[in-house]
Amino acid sequence: MVSEFHLQIPENSNDAGVRLDRYLSQELPDLSRSRIQQLIEEGNVQLNGKVCTSKKISVKVSDRITLEIPEAQPLELQAEDIPLDILYEDDQLIILNKPAGLVVHPAPGHPDGTLVNALLAHCPNLPGIGGIQRPGIVHRLDKDTTGAIAIAKTELAHHHLQAQLKAKTARREYLGVVYGAPKTENGTIDLPIGRHPQDRKKMAIIPVEQGGRLAVTHWRILERLGNYTLIHFQLETGRTHQIRVHSAKIGHPIVGDPIYGSGRSVGVNLPGQALHAWRLKLQHPISGEMIEVTATPPSQFTKLLDILKKRSDRPNSFTN
Template sequence: MSSADGSGAGPREFIVPESVHGTRIDIFLTAAIDGYSREQLRKAVHGGAAQVDGRVVRPSFKVRAGQRVEFVVPPPAPDGSIPENIPINILYEDDGMVVVDKPAGMVVHPARGNWSGTLTSALAYHFQSLSDIGGPARPGIVHRLDRDTTGVILVAKTNAVHIHLAEQFAARTVEKEYLALTAGRIDRDRDRIEAAIGRHPFQRDKMAIRENHVTSKPASTFYEVIDRFATGTYVRCRPKTGRTHQIRVHLDHIGTPVLCDKLYGGHATLTRNQLLKLRRETDETVVLERQALHAYRLTIQHPQSNKPMTFEAPLHDDMQTCLDLLQAANES
């Protein structure tokens, strides 16, 4: 099977190998052409961009070994963020920065498979000027939150403010506080987790505790239990470092993964029955569809006034609902 060389849009031709016999054509093309999501290619096929042995086919068409596939590769997604009229909850704004309460399900900046609906697309619509230090795909982005983590995120309007904020993150003077619900009870009232984090040895989208590995970096998270329940814990986390998935990996490391964490906890959705581990009821109402992790508070030195500033975002409704259910069960 031929593969794209990244030279841009235009007609391509492939001969289907035996190894992918019976594969849907949109999946076949996703594997054959780099830099495009399956959804992008599916839309192109739906629009008549694919022919198999001279016949236009639908995205569900299954290719057979030896067939000739002709496909007109669509123009690549632009390097910069496309402005989109997506509502954002602004916690604070001045002439140098914006503080946003990020919702669940929103990717911070464009990446493969997530070209639209991002925070940067929303920012590009609502603000005329953002810092460009991070490049055209990441205007204003100083730090990031995982797609399904909610809460406080800083955005720089000017390069000078961006540099000042980035230096604070690099020097680890930014105070970050997260709130999490975990699956399982944490025994200690407070502790510090010191465990290096690196790439998972088998799953490319995961991180793992890996000492002395080439991808590993030191990671430190202080935690303090706020409340305990029969089936979980409400915990405050203050990460000193900022490694990818740090809190999620560290809480999983001590045996209490973040509630409803698909990657590290094994559940993509959580029902009331599962949350409370009910035995005699069958309430399958879904109460959570993402990891129960929230960036609650962030304290920085303001880049222009040099005074400390703290920004807070209240728990979002889904986490608050879970917390209320757990606290009510404790009291019953």
């Protein structure tokens, strides 16, 4: 059962100008500040009727705040014998080619059958690395996004890989098929992303002052395929649904995207969006050597390219 707390800052309050997370921790002493920050980031706080995911925003007189605490759903992680496509592995980390349809870690609605469950069977010592419910997970891929994902096998590797992502020294490259034909050959999308104000399952372009987080995506065209385009994306930041939101915002949504796409059929039975984490380059946490892996796109992705190339009378020139 969801618990709700409703607060309103009175006109004679001395709390005007206080950070949202600090104000809530003062008013709700049974909740730790870190827990409140987590609830804010997960979209469980509304400020004046709109979802607010910024813990730093300052509250004002007469502000109305609603805090929801979802029902606790403890997850007992079980090892499951799910096949893994291993691209690289040693005693510090493992890099996999994730298939479509595989959720990265357990969550409400997906208590098992996840990548984490598969990893626990493959790496028995993984529990405890980076968190109970997300052992070893350094970065995520959406359920139906395929491709390269790195998992830490030790606490040292977990901290090191997270630091690389934060410092933007790890390189993540994606392939995506989009609707339409961009006018330029390359570009950069620099638009902040935050939780959608009405739909908590979606992300949207949200100004930083309203809780959005900086998000930068670099792109360049690999092939023009009539009214479709194969694009190479490189992430500078790693926000939830970043490429999907940015692509849709510039008028070229990812083909097959059920949330941000156009809903048009292209004649291929895609499991989801035509987005693939193609290459991953990072520094080994112990040796310091650079590791670069390339994940072969799934058959549905290459089939889609074949069909679009035939329609545009072009040979299939894509190779991984």
